[in-house]
Amino acid sequence: MSMRFVDEYRTGDVAKRLAGEIAELVEPGRHYKIMEVCGGHTHSIYQHGVEDLLPDEIELVHGPGCPVCVIPMGRQDDAIAIAQRPEVIFTTFGDMMRVPASNGSLLDAKSRGADVRMVYSPLDALKIARDNPDRQVVFFAIGFETTTPSTAVTLLRARAEGITNFSLFANHVTIIPAIRAILDSPDLRLDGFIGPGHVATVIGTRPFRFIARDFQRPVVVSGFEPVDVLQGVYQVMTQLRDGRCEVENQYSRVVRDEGNPAALRAIGQTMELRTTFEWRGLGFISQSALKLRSEFAEWDAEVRYEVPGVRVADPKACQCGEVLKGVIKPWECKVFGTACTPEHPIGTCMVSSEGACAAYYNYGRHAGRRRREEAPAPA
């Protein structure tokens, strides 16, 4: 593996040159709000301190694309109910372990005796099922279109191999309805979007066209290295200067306009749209999530196990919804940094490393202060 590939996109000289070019595109007196939809971008922006390189007039607004953040409390309760069954080995991505539910997290359930195991891929969960034929292995399937194909492929493989002690608790969501919900909401003014590069790898760039066509906002599908993000901002700013609204593809080294047909086929074969699905903080959004097709009922944990299936309201103080929509900054939440911290999160945005609150708390706090202190004193 050659790591030069990554390092090329982390070069200080290139980043600074781009930042200079972005600054030149700023119209005096205008304030720009650009939303990065994807949690991966949020993480990269904070990890590399990208905001330090941007002029004050450009504000990056963190969007709803953090897969952990959007899972509602009721679904997390359901997951824990399944995990606590004595016959079950419950497998999950590490991030989900610490998400608070009504009565503690999966990590707490594990400390009370539930067999909860962290995996890096659903195929690892399938392997655990193969190795433990006398146990029931359930995989907590979450994520946007980025992770859905690997779940679909795992399901197809489970069927092909006739592995029946394996099932999925499907919580896959789709990004487009969430973006539409944000564009429809009256309390937010956005100038443009950094489109989610990984999701677009699967679904292509075409599904984002409605943003340019119906809402007259530029979209630049971008990669995840800091130079990618800066390039994305540059392209959005260029479109704004030129008065254009188009979908552009900054991440063409990976993303094709038509997406990945094989991945889309695997999803279509195994899953179908739910009528509606609850998103943490955003409420119910119609046709925004996937469930297993009925021919895969045997591998569907929701069919196999009785779960509470109760809608649980978010804690009153939690403002994850407004953070996810970009209406407020993480620090503007009433409980940010006091009752809600990475050690004891109340809301999901404080759990995942892709969540806006966790990213701001862990990496980004003081960035604004540093910028203000370093800025020359007004004459």
Next chain:
Amino acid sequence: MSDRPARTEEEVLDAIERRRRRPVRKLLEDRITLSHGAGGKATHTLVEALFLAELRNPLLEAMGDSAVFEAGTGGPRLAFSTDSYVVSPLFFPGGNIGELAVNGTVNDLAMSGARPLHLSAGFILEEGFPIADLQRVVASMGAAAREAGVTIVTGDTKVVERGKADGLYINTAGVGVMERKLDLSPATVRAGDRVIVSGTLGDHGIAVMVARGNLGIEVDLESDTAALAGLTADLLDAVGDGVRCLRDPTRGGLATVLAELALETELSVMIDEPALPIVPAVHGACEILGLYPLYIANEGKLAAIVAPEAADAALAALRAHPLGRDAAIVAEVRPDPPGLVLLETSIGGSRVVDMLAGDPLPRIC
């Protein structure tokens, strides 16, 4: 949202920093979770709110890698330390649990400036554990002890039923003698001091993680487990008083060591990201797994905080030793913002580096 008291960003951040510096009095959990063993904030809280609260005494309160005390009135000053080893797998590229158990305690003693003398070794064995494996582990302990110039002088063996332990756990404790008139402690750290690491970061943690074989990746990497008593002695011989304090960045990595230092000293540490020595295999594995080398365990590296005028000599002394070949100056102590570690990224941005809140990964050392 009109009921929300309007707080400025500054006020919110100040409140967070005040909170971070408050001693932790109460554990919020009612059961131990894996986070309590991950070396980050949860471990810190457990130690402060439970162990320190119940066992408080002046030596423990110093919370150093070793306790340093006078053996009787006017007797020699001794350093005393202990550590337990629960690594999985027991054998990994570059070493095994036995070497780790010797080197780890030797290093804890060395970081206090002591010359390590004797160790104890306690074994908790699971019924059914192969004798041949135990033989290999103990032989490695013997070799590591000889290499480090210590002797294992007392021990204990317990066997638990099958399923009650993961093969083999080892506890070691050690004593060393303080032969130098040195006050290695965070209290001596000043703004302007430099932070030097003795070599590449994250090798042990990644080597062990990959050796578990469940990540589906392969890397050409060995654990860096090594006894640092010789390297430390060379460093102290070369610059003596120029060394303010020494830490071995094991569980929680360099980030945790520096975050603790910033909190203790009420100073700031600025890390220079491009200066961090990281081998491509660790860099690559971390990219794939979503981890940061700064948080990954090392078992044969030290971080030295040194006076600015001693930095070059300290660096040269470390580089002259085989275990310090890749030593590098990676950070500088600054006055502001107090209690906080910042990192200047390779693109010229900056960010906070805090202790990890918890660690969902399986134990690594």
